[in-house]
Amino acid sequence: MAGGDEVSNKQIIFKDFVTGFPKESDMILSSSKIPLKVPQGSKAIVVKNLYLSCDPYLRSRMNRIPPGYIPSFTPGSPIVGFGVSKVIDSGHPDFKKGDLVWGVTGWEEYSLLTLTDGDILATLIKIKYTDVPLSYYTGLLGMAGFSAYACFYEICAPKKGDYVYISAASGGVGQLAGQYAKLMGCYVVGSAGSNEKVNILKNKFGFDEAFNYKEEPDLNVALKRCFPEGIDIYFENVGGQMLDAVLPNMREHGRIAVCGMISQYNLEKPEGVHNLFSIVVKRVRMEGFMVFEHYHLYPQFLELTHQYIKEGKIFYVEDIVEGIEKGPAALVGLFTGSNVGKQVVVVAHE
């Protein structure tokens, strides 16, 4: 490696394993040097990172004992997550200098990426459409949006007229899931944690109804008010008490697609869910979802969703902070709901 090509590289370092709510101080802004050339003969790629995606699942990687589907972060190494990047140098036949890509990268200005077939942590996809904001590939056209698509169409088994409930509905996944449901002709209700978010759900995304769960003394009462005939589809992003309130409100043969359980990620012991017998009473199907199993559907998702965007049928709200040093606060803020819409961190504008 020619030392002359090295540049300084700001990084967000994962300090140590976390219990309870993550804090900004669990991550450290640091600086190192990185060569902007891939090692001779290597199939690696050097990228300049443009946008980083804050996603709830990152919390699971901060545990000492990972939940089983994804390894923990390495203390002393940068946070790793989805992002949008530009290829600076490539030894890989599928990527060349100047390509815009989205996929798994480091929380740093530049990353050296090694792609291994079948490694879900080494996803890198060349960006096809650049007539939309590039930041959309952290969310709307990236992992979050694609999760909404695959979970809604593959797991929820939606039909026109279904009563659909979406929790964490203004988040990166929820807002799109709700809009797909509306486009299918479903009745869609979302919940979120502030009146501002509720307003966005109703007035920007066209949800039929929405409520601020923090202002509802009884979630069961709120759900009965919004769904007097019950819920056909629950797009689950929250877990715990919310799930417990939803269960007795499900309709016969309802579907609960479990995309996430953000309310549980910071608890040492998850809350107990008591109303599972409702699954029998209403013959409910509850099914877990993870996006990496559905990557083969990405092209069809991209075509449909890009078209919807161009036709003005889908909107997306992003909460964008400028500067990699804002990354830790942005990530931590997900778990208190301080973000309004999909949380994005700008590292550089190309």
Next chain:
Amino acid sequence: MAGGDEVSNKQIIFKDFVTGFPKESDMILSSSKIPLKVPQGSKAIVVKNLYLSCDPYLRSRMNRIPPGYIPSFTPGSPIVGFGVSKVIDSGHPDFKKGDLVWGVTGWEEYSLLTLTDGDILATLIKIKYTDVPLSYYTGLLGMAGFSAYACFYEICAPKKGDYVYISAASGGVGQLAGQYAKLMGCYVVGSAGSNEKVNILKNKFGFDEAFNYKEEPDLNVALKRCFPEGIDIYFENVGGQMLDAVLPNMREHGRIAVCGMISQYNLEKPEGVHNLFSIVVKRVRMEGFMVFEHYHLYPQFLELTHQYIKEGKIFYVEDIVEGIEKGPAALVGLFTGSNVGKQVVVVAHE
């Protein structure tokens, strides 16, 4: 009605709504009179009851507020449940005097039954095969066995080689579910509440492994011992802590078919289940089952299962008590696990 045809009719009367564990004293042995002729012009049927079936779901009918799928019993009226009966008189075109039937009847010596299309509480099926014990139509060839069949084949999506776990495995449903799984080439483990039951599972039904859950200090450890590679199918009859222990032991794309949750029926508030995020981690499908939705499969169940019985491929253990007056104790005993095998009450031998 001609008074001359009236006979005395012992009945088990439901006294009042129950909270907590049911007690024998929640039911009263009583006697009334019943005419053995159907009212002139009526399509009703008078039956002589032979065998009564004790099933865990009956507990839900003892609640003041029913769980939603089946109405509560009426205080002062007889217990109603599945049984085997002989037609004494019939105004219904599908049934004639002397027919042997199984279906929903009263806990009494004689019942006047009115069949209403679509009423799940008015199921009556003519018995086709009498070369097996008639009591089998309370269990093996009745609702319990048919539940095992429909829940296993329709909800569990079984494949040869699957790792199958069955709780309450020596009960009326569990024992048959396990034998179907064995016949399909699955690896089958069952749990039950006594060493006698465990012995039956292993030595009579051919389960690969079985354990006494009451003697296991840690259910998670027991499951890991029996399923070092995890569980593909959990046939759920128990709920609560058992479900919580199973969840982290599920394999990817495992199925949890919820047939019942007997451990929860007597609790004022069901136990909290904490490990539901495992549904995401392993992309588990959990689905509720109720037998009445599958009645169209009864003929194929009957042919298959009758053939298995005749070929000696399936065994069934019944716990038979003689005399309708033993009914309350037998029913109550289900919830402490005092029955060994399917609990049946003999009212009369034809």
